Amino acid sequence: MAALGGRGRAAVLLRRGLVPGAGPGLVPGAGPRRHRHKEKWAATAPRVPPTRLALHHFDSSYSLHLGALWPSVRAALLCEQKYGALLNSFAAADHVPRELQLLNAADFISEAPQKAQHWQQDAAVGEARGCQEGSGEGRTVVQEGMMTQAEMSPPLCTSISSKIKCYTFPRGDITRFRPARPDALGLLDYYLLDAASLLPVLALNVQPGDFVLDLCAAPGGKTLALLQTGCCGHLAANDVSISRTKRLYRILHSYVPKEVRDIVSVTSYDGRVWDQMGGGTFHKVLVDVPCTTDRHSATEEDNNIFHKRRTKERHMLPMLQLQLLMAGILAARPGGAVVYSTCSLSPLQNQCVVQRALDIAAAQFSIRIQAEDLRHFRVLFQDTFCFSPDCGLGELVLPQLTANFGPTYFCKLRLL
Numbered sequence: 001m002a003a004l005g006g007r008g009r010a011a012v013l014l015r016r017g018l019v020p021g022a023g024p025g026l027v028p029g030a031g032p033r034r035h036r037h038k039e040k041w042a043a044t045a046p047r048v049p050p051t052r053l054a055l056h057h058f059d060s061s062y063s064l065h066l067g068a069l070w071p072s073v074r075a076a077l078l079c080e081q082k083y084g085a086l087l088n089s090f091a092a093a094d095h096v097p098r099e100l101q102l103l104n105a106a107d108f109i110s111e112a113p114q115k116a117q118h119w120q121q122d123a124a125v126g127e128a129r130g131c132q133e134g135s136g137e138g139r140t141v142v143q144e145g146m147m148t149q150a151e152m153s154p155p156l157c158t159s160i161s162s163k164i165k166c167y168t169f170p171r172g173d174i175t176r177f178r179p180a181r182p183d184a185l186g187l188l189d190y191y192l193l194d195a196a197s198l199l200p201v202l203a204l205n206v207q208p209g210d211f212v213l214d215l216c217a218a219p220g221g222k223t224l225a226l227l228q229t230g231c232c233g234h235l236a237a238n239d240v241s242i243s244r245t246k247r248l249y250r251i252l253h254s255y256v257p258k259e260v261r262d263i264v265s266v267t268s269y270d271g272r273v274w275d276q277m278g279g280g281t282f283h284k285v286l287v288d289v290p291c292t293t294d295r296h297s298a299t300e301e302d303n304n305i306f307h308k309r310r311t312k313e314r315h316m317l318p319m320l321q322l323q324l325l326m327a328g329i330l331a332a333r334p335g336g337a338v339v340y341s342t343c344s345l346s347p348l349q350n351q352c353v354v355q356r357a358l359d360i361a362a363a364q365f366s367i368r369i370q371a372e373d374l375r376h377f378r379v380l381f382q383d384t385f386c387f388s389p390d391c392g393l394g395e396l397v398l399p400q401l402t403a404n405f406g407p408t409y410f411c412k413l414r415l416l
């Protein structure tokens with residue numbers, strides 16, 4: 001065959017369907033002759049599906065950032081996600097833990113400190129043996145990702161709220177939970193969510209009587225988790241989207257009794273201007289920002305931020321995230337804490353946003369902030385989640401086929 005160069009060769013390959021991923025829908029006129037018709041939808045339908053654009057984007061950026069880990073993370077993103085069942089302590093559902101245990105599910109939060117203590121003891125024994133045996137080849141290898149006794153102080157273990165209970169199936173077990181059921185008063189017994197999305201709430205470590213702001217709260221999974229701590233003195237749950245705020249109301253009504261709902265105020269402000277409401281009042285602030293929602297973007301065409309018409313919105317995300325985080329920082333009182341979180345693997349939306357906020361807070365507002373060390377989360381929850389080995393600033397849960405949660409990025413900032 002005569003050599004076909006450039007466009008000519010591409011056209012032949014496209015007609016033969018030999019270009020990977022180029023389905024007939026992408027090549028008008030490529031189908032059998034009798035089916036040829038002018039496809040009206042072609043004018044409005046995206047030429048390349050947003051999921052494919054998302055994957056292309058992820059392949060080029062995350063393969064650099066995650067290196068050898070990216071293929072396994074990619075595979076997990078494209079497979080069914082795992083859920084956790086956040087128990088509703090407000091429902092009369094005493095039988096539910098037993099029911100879930102019989103299915104081999106366990107509360108990953110309450111069992112974590114005990115497991116961590118066990119690992120600490122093992123590590124200490126290992127370290128002692130290592131000292132005795134010298135630092136040569138005979139030294140006991142501490143399990144990968146495990147911190148030494150000195151690195152993980154016991155008080156860090158106790159900073160996990162034991163009142164939040166979330167059941168997950170063990171690694172590799174992909175059993176699905178049954179749908180939630182109402183109790184006699186109509187309150188649902190549990191809320192299904194990505195269990196990794198509870199880590200930002202646990203990091204916030206709400207204390208009795210705390211005034212808490214959930215700046216981007218809808219549809220409300222984390223708001224519900226914050227209420228499960230039983231510690232919020234007041235909870236301001238805000239989200240700019242009216243339709244999503246309605247979903248938040250629905251969740252509150254389905255899970256929370258009236259007397260507890262009374263401590264929650266739901267608003268629909270643009271979180272970026274929250275400081276106009278009077279800043280510096282909250283003990284704890286959660287800033288769970290809009291992001292590229294990587295799992296959704298890789299698998300769902302609907303409401304996909306990689307749709308061509310949303311390109312500008314997508315490019316503006318880091319700026320929006322930074323503005324929301326700054327608003328969260330300004331809403332917290334001195335000594336208070338802010339947790340920033342996303343469900344993206346992107347360093348531009350994660351570490352870079354946090355670093356920029358730290359710089360602006362210091363330079364423009366003279367607010368000194370310390371990013372808290374959350375490495376103990378890696379040890380505590382290593383049985384349930386797969387953490388990025390080195391995220392730099394904050395922690396990142398990586399989706400993996402045997403523990404298909406996340407991605408979840410979270411970073412805790414303490415105002416000094």
Ligand SMILES: C[S@@+](CC[C@H](N)C(=O)[O-])C[C@H]1O[C@@H](n2cnc3c(N)ncnc32)[C@H](O)[C@@H]1O
Binds near residue numbers: 215218219289
């Ligand atoms: C990742 S979702 C929050 C999920 C929620 N925290 C949960 O756990 O269910 C991000 C939310 O930010 C909201 N949002 C976007 N821009 C905002 C803004 N300028 N101010 C406040 N909320 C905003 C979106 O409507 C969306 O509901």
